[in-house]
Amino acid sequence: MSGMAATAPFGPLDFQLVLLRRMADHQPDLVDDARRELGVSLAQMREANRRWQAIVRSPRARGALTRYRSVLGTPESVEHRRIGDLECDALLWPVPLWPDLRFEVLAAKNGAVWNEWLVRAPGAAGPELRTTADLRPWLCTVDEVARAFAPARPLEGSAPTRWRLAFTPPGEGERIAEFTWGLLQRLI
Numbered sequence: 001m002s003g004m005a006a007t008a009p010f011g012p013l014d015f016q017l018v019l020l021r022r023m024a025d026h027q028p029d030l031v032d033d034a035r036r037e038l039g040v041s042l043a044q045m046r047e048a049n050r051r052w053q054a055i056v057r058s059p060r061a062r063g064a065l066t067r068y069r070s071v072l073g074t075p076e077s078v079e080h081r082r083i084g085d086l087e088c089d090a091l092l093w094p095v096p097l098w099p100d101l102r103f104e105v106l107a108a109k110n111g112a113v114w115n116e117w118l119v120r121a122p123g124a125a126g127p128e129l130r131t132t133a134d135l136r137p138w139l140c141t142v143d144e145v146a147r148a149f150a151p152a153r154p155l156e157g158s159a160p161t162r163w164r165l166a167f168t169p170p171g172e173g174e175r176i177a178e179f180t181w182g183l184l185q186r187l188i
Contacts, residue, residue, distance in 0.1 A: 017048035026185035064113035117182025
């Protein structure tokens with residue numbers, strides 16, 4: 001498969017495999033299905049993750065924003081945002097495995113990356129979330145769950161690419177939603 005040889009540039013397919021690799025901890029069956037859809041073996045997914053880690057940890061590593069531009073190409077869109085007193089740019093890239101989602105990077109003017117995760121694509125209809133039964137793996141993003149079950153309280157995740165939200169659905173006790181790269185993985 002092109003894009004997976006050690007000398008080939010690391011590209012969007014490889015990056016999707018990196019996203020999947022971290023999601024495999026919670027949703028191995030969904031990851032296996034997605035990997036097969038992409039025509040990629042487990043060994044190829046592991047190799048893409050190994051290469052990504054080498055890129056990130058290299059002593060010659062570029063800044064995160066430069067790295068994403070290099071791997072994913074020109075963003076589909078760039079939007080200036082104000083979040084409280086902070087100003088940043090939101091860069092969005094398509095993710096073919098999830099056509100209704102975009103990989104979003106929030107970056108300061110100096111190029112420092114504040115956040116990187118999957119979000120709903122502009123104009124794409126998100127799921128209707130009314131009860132915890134609606135919270136199925138890979139269906140919704142952090143922001144969608146936080147809005148649907150406000151007030152939600154962010155909690156520390158178990159890894160840099162993981163987020164958790166605590167919320168209390170109507171008629172239930174507190175629940176915790178766990179996300180990887182911004183996409184719901186499980187409810188505990």
